[in-house]
Amino acid sequence: MSKSRTAANSKIFLEAQDCLKLAIPLAIAQLFDIAINFTDTVMMGLLGSQTLAAGALGSTTYIAFLWTSSGMISAVGILAAIAFGAGQLQRIRKIACQGLWLTVPLSIPIMLLLWNMTPILLQLGQQESTVLLTQSYLRAIVWGFPALIGFSVLKNLMSALNHPQLIMMIMVIGVVVNAIGNYILMFGKLGLPALGLAGIGWASTFTLWGQFIAGISFISLDKELRTYQFFGHWYRFNALVFREIFKIGLPIAILFAIEISLNTCIAYLMGYLGTVTLAAHQIAIQTTQIVFMVPLGISYATSMRVGQKLGENDLKGVRRSGFVGMALGAIFVSIVALIFCLFPDSIAGIYLDTKNPENAKVVQLAIALLHLAVASQIFDGIQVIAGGALRGLKDTRVPLIIGLLVYWPIGLGSGYLMGIYFHWGGVGLWFGLVLGLLSVAVSLIWRFYCKTTGLLASRAIAIQEN
Structure with missing residues (x-):
């Protein structure tokens, strides 16, 4: 009885270790993710109270769509984790490709909605002057939404394969790049025009695409991850796997x-x-x-x-x-x-x-x-x-x-x-x-x-x- 209890306690301890190896980098990544929003908010305040209010309205709207979309994309990580546990290499590849395919039908309607938020925000009783500023921000950051969803796919894949450190490193760098981009585009440094609140949106778009490209590059160059050949047949659409992701994610x-x-x-x-x-x-x-x-x-x-x-x-x-x-x-x-x-x-x-x-x-x-x-x-x-x-x-x-x-x-x-x-x-x-x-x-x-x-x-x- 004592030996069995010791064995059970040992398994619990080992599980806690394995969970923390995944959880700590993912938690740090989440903290740096919210740090980007915090940095944006602080820098919006440098442009005045009305700009801060308009930026907060746009950021809240954008994050609401992001959070909902991330729920759908989380199905990629779930299915990849199960396939990883079962040693099904080919299935992981299919899940990765179909997850990237999903970014297209998921992004397009949301981008159209974000581009045309002005009448909706006015109907919700927001001031017209504030809404005009908000729209300038949304029409800049909207172009980064596909990259944001694509990076979410990569984040789920790396987590499922026990490689969250790559994601953490990319997001830490992203905070610094985003802050520098904000400063340059807000105030028109390096000979660029001063874009104000829209500049913060464009800085986020450039940062999001940078994170997505960096994620693909790291996966392609990493010795272990390269064996999965995630993007070798990205053009092949698999309706069965796509439907499974959608069914679990919705x-x-x-x-x-x-x-x-x-x-x-x-x-x-x-x-x-x-x-x-x-x-x-x-x-x-x-x-x-x-x-x-x-x-x-x-x-x-x-x-x-x-x-x-x-x-x-x-x-x-x-x-x-x-x-x-x-x-x-x-x-x-x-x-x-x-x-x-x-x-x-x-x-x-x-x-x-x-x-x-x-x-x-x-x-x-x-x-x-x-x-x-x-x-x-x-x-x-x-x-x-x-x-x-x-x-x-x-x-x-x-x-x-x-x-x-x-x-x-x-x-x-x-x-x-x-x-x-x-x-x-x-x-x-x-x-x-x-x-x-x-x-x-x-x-x-x-x-x-x-x-x-x-x-x-x-x-x-x-x-x-x-």
């Missing part, structure tokens, strides 16, 4: 869209409650979003580990990979939650001068919301990793149903009831958000447990019959 994309719409709606309701509430909410949500990049990296790693074990037909390994990923995420978010509890005033001080009496109300409310963010961070981190584990099993439809039944009815419904109807304000809206995330986390963990239990039971029956 529910993920819809679920991501639901999550984005929930967060956007809550932000609008915060604005309805006043500028103090909205400012305090921005401090809390911005802080949690930065921290969330680490559980998101662990989620991607967990998807790949579960997929690889599924490909190896190691069903006990599948369950172990999923729950080890959740445990690692829980440990990290618990440490962060403790920091939120102990130093909320210091966190608020990053964004505002806490000694200025004019900021007193915002700081006070922000501290209250950061205390609630302790719970939201724990539940959000666990639910995104549990969702990643299920995606590794190609289980995407049930998580979508859970999201439809929980995020809006429970998360937004209870938040609206407490925040608006019962006049709890921003605190009530955050209570609803926490309740929604808790419900999703419990549901997804239970789903993973039931799914893996069913797989193990089927295996046991098959062994008995043979």
